[in-house]
Amino acid sequence: MKQAFQSPSGILLALILAIAFIGPLLPLADPLAMDVAARFGGPSAAHPLGQDEYGRDLLSRLVHALRSAILISGGAAMISAVIGVSVGVVAGYVRGFSEALSMRVMDVILCFPPLLLVMLAATLYGAGPSTLVPVLALVFVPSFTRVAHASVMTVRGQDYVDATRLMGASATRIIFRTILPNIVGPLFVQFSFVVVMSVILESGLSFLGLGVLPPQPSLGMMIGTARSTFAQEPWLLLAPCLSLIVLVLVLNAFCDHLRQLFDPRRESGA
Amino acid sequence: MSRDRENMTVTQSAEHPLLQVQGLTVGFRRGGQWNDVVRDVGFSVSGGETLAIVGESGSGKSVTSMALMQLLPRDNSRISGQALFRGIDLLQLDERQIERIRGDRISMIFQEPMTSLNPVMTIGAQIAESILTHRRIGKAEARAEALAMMDRVRIPSAKSRYDDFPHQFSGGMRQRVMIAAALACQPDLLIADEPTTALDVTIQAQVLDLIKELQAESGMGVIFITHDMGVVAEVSDRTLVMYHGDVIESGTTEQIFRHPAKAYTSALLSAVPRLGSMTGNAVPTPYPVFDIASGKLREPERRPNTLREGPPYLLQVSDLSKRFAIQSKLLKRTIARVHAVEGVSFTLRQGETLSIVGESGCGKSTTGKLITGLHDRDEGRVVLAGRELGAIPAVERAHDIQMIFQDPYASLNPRLRIGEAITEPLRIHGKASATEQREIAASLLTRVGLQPEMAGRYPHEFSGGQRQRICVARALVMKPKVIVADEAVSALDVTMKTQVVNLMMDLQQEMGLGFVFISHDMAVVERISHRIAVMYLGEIVEIGPRAAIFENPRHPYTRRLLGAVPVPDPARRHQRGAAVVTELRSPVRPPDYRRPARRYLEISDDHFVLDSGEDWQ
Numbered sequence A: 001m002k003q004a005f006q007s008p009s010g011i012l013l014a015l016i017l018a019i020a021f022i023g024p025l026l027p028l029a030d031p032l033a034m035d036v037a038a039r040f041g042g043p044s045a046a047h048p049l050g051q052d053e054y055g056r057d058l059l060s061r062l063v064h065a066l067r068s069a070i071l072i073s074g075g076a077a078m079i080s081a082v083i084g085v086s087v088g089v090v091a092g093y094v095r096g097f098s099e100a101l102s103m104r105v106m107d108v109i110l111c112f113p114p115l116l117l118v119m120l121a122a123t124l125y126g127a128g129p130s131t132l133v134p135v136l137a138l139v140f141v142p143s144f145t146r147v148a149h150a151s152v153m154t155v156r157g158q159d160y161v162d163a164t165r166l167m168g169a170s171a172t173r174i175i176f177r178t179i180l181p182n183i184v185g186p187l188f189v190q191f192s193f194v195v196v197m198s199v200i201l202e203s204g205l206s207f208l209g210l211g212v213l214p215p216q217p218s219l220g221m222m223i224g225t226a227r228s229t230f231a232q233e234p235w236l237l238l239a240p241c242l243s244l245i246v247l248v249l250v251l252n253a254f255c256d257h258l259r260q261l262f263d264p265r266r267e268s269g270a
Numbered sequence B: 001m002s003r004d005r006e007n008m009t010v011t012q013s014a015e016h017p018l019l020q021v022q023g024l025t026v027g028f029r030r031g032g033q034w035n036d037v038v039r040d041v042g043f044s045v046s047g048g049e050t051l052a053i054v055g056e057s058g059s060g061k062s063v064t065s066m067a068l069m070q071l072l073p074r075d076n077s078r079i080s081g082q083a084l085f086r087g088i089d090l091l092q093l094d095e096r097q098i099e100r101i102r103g104d105r106i107s108m109i110f111q112e113p114m115t116s117l118n119p120v121m122t123i124g125a126q127i128a129e130s131i132l133t134h135r136r137i138g139k140a141e142a143r144a145e146a147l148a149m150m151d152r153v154r155i156p157s158a159k160s161r162y163d164d165f166p167h168q169f170s171g172g173m174r175q176r177v178m179i180a181a182a183l184a185c186q187p188d189l190l191i192a193d194e195p196t197t198a199l200d201v202t203i204q205a206q207v208l209d210l211i212k213e214l215q216a217e218s219g220m221g222v223i224f225i226t227h228d229m230g231v232v233a234e235v236s237d238r239t240l241v242m243y244h245g246d247v248i249e250s251g252t253t254e255q256i257f258r259h260p261a262k263a264y265t266s267a268l269l270s271a272v273p274r275l276g277s278m279t280g281n282a283v284p285t286p287y288p289v290f291d292i293a294s295g296k297l298r299e300p301e302r303r304p305n306t307l308r309e310g311p312p313y314l315l316q317v318s319d320l321s322k323r324f325a326i327q328s329k330l331l332k333r334t335i336a337r338v339h340a341v342e343g344v345s346f347t348l349r350q351g352e353t354l355s356i357v358g359e360s361g362c363g364k365s366t367t368g369k370l371i372t373g374l375h376d377r378d379e380g381r382v383v384l385a386g387r388e389l390g391a392i393p394a395v396e397r398a399h400d401i402q403m404i405f406q407d408p409y410a411s412l413n414p415r416l417r418i419g420e421a422i423t424e425p426l427r428i429h430g431k432a433s434a435t436e437q438r439e440i441a442a443s444l445l446t447r448v449g450l451q452p453e454m455a456g457r458y459p460h461e462f463s464g465g466q467r468q469r470i471c472v473a474r475a476l477v478m479k480p481k482v483i484v485a486d487e488a489v490s491a492l493d494v495t496m497k498t499q500v501v502n503l504m505m506d507l508q509q510e511m512g513l514g515f516v517f518i519s520h521d522m523a524v525v526e527r528i529s530h531r532i533a534v535m536y537l538g539e540i541v542e543i544g545p546r547a548a549i550f551e552n553p554r555h556p557y558t559r560r561l562l563g564a565v566p567v568p569d570p571a572r573r574h575q576r577g578a579a580v581v582t583e584l585r586s587p588v589r590p591p592d593y594r595r596p597a598r599r600y601l602e603i604s605d606d607h608f609v610l611d612s613g614e615d616w617q
Helices: A008-025 A060-093 A096-111 A114-125 A127-155 A161-167 A171-208 A219-229 A236-260 A264-268 B061-068 B095-101 B124-133 B141-153 B170-183 B201-218 B231-234 B253-258 B263-270 B364-372 B395-402 B418-428 B434-447 B453-454 B462-474 B496-511 B522-528 B545-551 B558-563 B568-574
Strands: B019-030 B033-045 B048-054 B077-085 B106-109 B189-193 B220-226 B238-243 B246-252 B289-291 B296-298 B313-327 B336-347 B353-357 B381-382 B402-404 B481-484 B514-519 B531-536 B539-545 B600-604 B608-611
Touching: A008 B033, A060 A127, A060 A171, A060 A219, A060 A236, A060 B539, A096 A127, A114 A171, A127 A171, A127 B231, A127 B514, A161 A171, A161 B019, A161 B189, A161 B402, A171 A219, A171 A236, A171 B296, A219 A236, A264 B395, B019 B061, B033 B048, B033 B061, B033 B201, B033 B220, B033 B238, B061 B220, B061 B253, B095 B220, B095 B289, B095 B496, B095 B568, B106 B170, B124 B141, B124 B170, B141 B170, B141 B568, B170 B201, B189 B201, B201 B231, B201 B558, B220 B545, B231 B253, B238 B253, B238 B263, B263 B313, B313 B364, B313 B514, B336 B364, B336 B381, B336 B514, B336 B539, B336 B608, B353 B402, B353 B522, B364 B381, B364 B462, B364 B481, B395 B402, B395 B418, B395 B522, B402 B462, B418 B453, B418 B462, B434 B453, B434 B462, B462 B496, B496 B522, B522 B600, B531 B545, B531 B558, B539 B545, B539 B558
Parallel strands: B048 B220, B048 B238, B106 B189, B189 B220, B353 B514, B353 B531, B402 B481, B481 B514
Antiparallel strands: B019 B033, B019 B077, B238 B246, B289 B296, B313 B336, B313 B381, B531 B539, B539 B608, B600 B608
16 A cells, blocks of 8 residues: 555645545635625635636635545445446356346446436436436446456466365355456556546536536536636636546556556566 | 587588578667677578577577567667578668568468467468568469468368368468468578477477478478477487577587587486386386586486375276367357267376376366366266265365466466465465464475575566476475376476476375376376376277386377377487378267267286277278
């Protein structure tokens, strides 16, 4: 774990996490407090990044938006990883009927365009994070299942798995101690992809008004509302866009770094 | 090591050599540093001549040939020296110029016939392509020539197989296709990089014969890269021995086999399994060990027979059968079955080594997996140390039987340090404390000839031979009664092979282990076994004591197998009869197939032969 953050991407991610989770505790302006008189106010001591169209503090809104983006997409990715990997590993190891059943169910989920699925859920159960997280998780479960399943299929054919079976190891032990550590590489790649995808999907849905509910700040929504005033105040649009880009790039780099950390061959690599 | 330059560049007669290489040095960049992997190599090849480059993995023999053809990545390799091919220096040519020579004047064939053919192109098209790349002729003409080439490399019924894809060909036939594609433009020089290493012995013999015949027909020069001294003796006129990037010896093949000048060459030669070296020796004997320091061969001391006659048996196998169903894609109906193992019976006594030999696809590996319980059997009984195999819980079975696998790279979990890998069984069984585990790992590592400090390293830091020792240590930790070694030494270099075989025999001596040694390498089998079972198409065709099988083979298949083994003596090159061009028949049978009743004839005491009737007339 220590090594994980001893890299440029790790330091940056730690910084972002610190901003997102410690920031709201600092004496920043209330992200919801309006001050219409000072709308589009430029940077000042009280509002370092200026104020938006309702005079709300931009810095404070960005910090809060960052936090909800990380919570929602990170949470969704975690949940889908746990479910997807469990299903995929069991399907790949046990084979037979359970494999056919779970893989076909995943195919059905894959048939729905993600955006459509979220819109459907938002209409049925109302928008907001409590709908968004489970739906995003559901959308990404099949990708984890497929990657896990395919990786297990390759690894289970290796002689060392047979050797472990001959030692008298139980199926649980083989799955958790022998197979799982050998498939974390592709799973990390998939996880990084899913976190990034859900950050983008979350902001996209908030942009459409289906994600985080106003007046709570979210990056997508901030981009959406700042669009109309882009000519006057480009910074209101650029600030959330830049935050989104930086978040996505740092997440990508970090997951790549993690994957390398988990590769036992790295020490001798040229 | 003083090098004899004169000797190294002997040219044959006054004739101009086809290729003359001088001072070839190849370096690779690794982490910003240049590392020379081939140093100052010089040789020459004339038309009609075969030069063998011999060495173990890492000796630089393949890199040498890749450098000549400029096949190494240009950005992290550097090549210096001179390679004159018909007066042109190959190393000075740019990409476009070398492309005109590659495949046209100089051709190459590689080790893996499966990966060196394009799987989505038909066989015929691939041969025709190599003609079309270098000659301006029409498609129809190229097709005709490709067909002629297929005939020349003796692919049976070439016309009907022209439009087949590579996966429809067996390994030996694929290598013939590779040769056909390589020779399609009638090159002056053929570079063959371990062309027969991946093939079965009988197929190897056919491919070697083919290359020799084609060379006699066309008068091309051949550079034959191999690690197998037996193959060298079969094919080459002159030989170059490489060791860690240096040419340490060169000369005519006769001379090198008769009077090797360097200790390493002698070591390499002593490591070559010679069929018949065990004649008159009742007990399996370890290989003589070559002591590089003194330059002498140390014969192993005579040892008592480990075999304990009579019951109790370690393993009693009767009428073992395993079939794999081939299902139709749509309805999942069984349309045929692979009869991988059919009616196999044998016993294994204490301290005995039973070898199961045969070619790929004969069911020997499946037999190994059936008796260890890795596969479920369809029919038959396996009694392991007095108990029915199915009745032994997996946890207890681990104390009875363990396995060593063929590929030392695939049989160790890449994420476990080797100390952990060796003691993993102890943790599964909750047998030992952490300190005890460390001690056991250290003592086992010492026992298999490694250092105890290595316990903290990962498998990828070890060579193939070392990994195989680690696998042996892991198999030993449960103190099993039987070890199944599935092609355990086939992937190893010759010197490593002899070491691991000697180690196994020492362990048998100490612990009274029973080995089921599955192998296709007849020479190793002769060294290690008490008894031998020969398998063909899932059945045992002949089984008996080692001496009986080797000195009095009765089944035609056993004879063919023995006859195909290369003789490591250049003087006896032409004694081996011409190999019959055959393909292994397939054990795929229709679903309603029932094995005909089989009868075994007893030739002599304990020596049985399958009475297979007219099949083998």
